[in-house]
Amino acid sequence: MDDFGYHTIWDITGADARLLKDAPALHDFFLDTLERSRFTVLDHLTHKFDAGGEGVTGLYLLSESHLSYHTYPENHYISIDVYTCGSNNMSINEGIQLFFGSDVQIATRTLLRGSNVIIPEEVQNETCQ
Known part of the structure; x- marks a missing residue:
């Protein structure tokens, strides 16, 4: 099996706080976007935090990865992390822009x-500071 993949991250600032809660x-949104992009969703989980900023964390297990x-x-x-093996995951990019708006x-x-x-x-031994 080929282990080649794409690991894409989105950092979105300026999003509506109500939407982010x-x-x-x-x-x-994420479930529909993944299904429309023809990814196979095996399972999903979300957690809404009650304290602090009332943020949300979500995870979608895909047959292609996550x-x-x-x-x-x-x-x-909002930070978004998508790893897919085989197929390019940029198909969800347009949906992200439409959902979060043109002001972000x-x-x-x-x-x-x-x-x-x-x-x-020069990247092989890079570490976070």
């Missing part, structure tokens, strides 16, 4: 993953 709306998100309504911020700022980065991916030497 709305666990059912977020759940429905999608997770974490919201920080007090900062108008979106930064997207994609890493190629897999045993045959050549990682530049």
